[in-house]
Amino acid sequence: MRKVVVGGAQLGPNQKTDSRARIVERMLVLLDQANSSGCTLVVFPELALTTFFPRWFMEKQSEIDQWFEASMPGPDTQPLFDRARLHNIAISFGYAELTPDGLHYNTSILTDQQGNIIARYRKIHLPGHSEFDSSRDFQHLEKRYFLPGDLGFPVTQAMGGRIGMCICNDRRWPETYRVMGLQGVEMILLGYNTPSFNSQKVTEGPEDRLFHNALVMQSGAYQNSSWVVGVAKAGIEDGFPLIGGSMIVNPDGRIVAAATTEDDELIVHDCDLDECNFGKETIFNFSRHRRIEHYGIITSQVGVLNGGD
């Protein structure tokens, strides 16, 4: 038994006018709750420190950069690291990263239980678009504000097992889970900010969005025999609704803990990493069953080619 008591720390909405300090205070409350629940790892959502700013079209770089963190920890986030260290809790959260070279990424980090950053992930599957799109109900400008991640999908030895990260839209892509699965991942941490309506199809509302959210995380978990911890920023943010639906999924694909609100809410599950073993050794024993000689176009071809037959 390799036990990790995981807290999924869903956040309610962050309004545009909320300061980082005010948001971090809410995160500290969740960290204290997690400590009371015996958590050893707490996962916060994507872009935890700000509103989901890619819903607005901006041109001035200084206006854009106000949503980014130039250092981590920084003055506003240092209390998070201090509190986590105090409680002996490892944490993971997402934020907009501005590198010393002036590059912009949608990033998440993982710390050890002493508050040291031990892993970093930069979002690879950026959804949306890069120019103002008048055909949409609202904008989704991640391709404008972020570069695609340049760190691959790293899997890190931590918490007695192998821990991976991805962010939001990454969870819809089976390649995300498989690249980590091939590195023996046992727990995937991911945060998301998912609009409750499809900006390109008004009839696709929260019920559909929650269905897809669960479907992709449950199948990713099952097909790679890994825990998945998916954590939302939820609720009505600056007038735009985001789904909740934070959940912890076991390596059999089953939901074992789920949020019931669209506000700050901690979900907790006592995860045994050894539950990954059975699937990895039998039905998803990759070395016995995968047939890479037939997978070639997955990595040689980006888009659809109809000449396949």
Added chain:
Amino acid sequence: MRKVVVGGAQLGPNQKTDSRARIVERMLVLLDQANSSGCTLVVFPELALTTFFPRWFMEKQSEIDQWFEASMPGPDTQPLFDRARLHNIAISFGYAELTPDGLHYNTSILTDQQGNIIARYRKIHLPGHSEFDSSRDFQHLEKRYFLPGDLGFPVTQAMGGRIGMCICNDRRWPETYRVMGLQGVEMILLGYNTPSFNSQKVTEGPEDRLFHNALVMQSGAYQNSSWVVGVAKAGIEDGFPLIGGSMIVNPDGRIVAAATTEDDELIVHDCDLDECNFGKETIFNFSRHRRIEHYGIITSQVGVLNGGD
């Protein structure tokens, strides 16, 4: 609108003592029903013509070969082709194929509406094992009796769209759907014979097996914006129970038709291939969003390597 009225022709159990002729008669009844329902395409399960013989350990090649078809159509199967042609229905079904060279495959075919075979698939992800395994509750010797398929995952222009095939355990592997998705697949036909209990884990029963069955087909459909038609051979076959759960899944990942029995049963849905378009053009527009530079190990590495970080 590109309409295909699909019939999923679930079969109840085929006992060891049932002749091919008797089984084909049941298939003809389902074909007639499908004709009454206006079907233009009917999908039968994996190994439709026989019992699921890989549950028995056999050593004598002549004993093994009795379960294989040396020609298709053959004398016993010609009536299927004739009836399909009469009804102007395209059909797909699975069988054990013995090639003129003496090679053995777990195969499925697709005909056009005139009864001509226009596509062939040979199962790539063979589950199970190749030698008698005393630790299992029952045997699953597909790796003994079949060679891994050598035809890739072909996608064929048919029924006004792009049709792909896979078989049983293939459906658990996201690579299966993706290789077809990259060829623009719009409808995936697949049959299965899935034991109601995991031979290596007695606590994994029919409820779990049906859950996984739905999970992988629904996610494969959604993540590739394709219809999926999954058809079982079901019920208690020679004393061994097989799950039913035949279903038609739309490109949004939703189940639109589902079998309710474990016997011969036709499920029907009027599928519009144009429903695939929205997903393929937006969230799963592969050429805009896939990042193959980070997928390398999916095709370069068969099993798990822990040195990923």
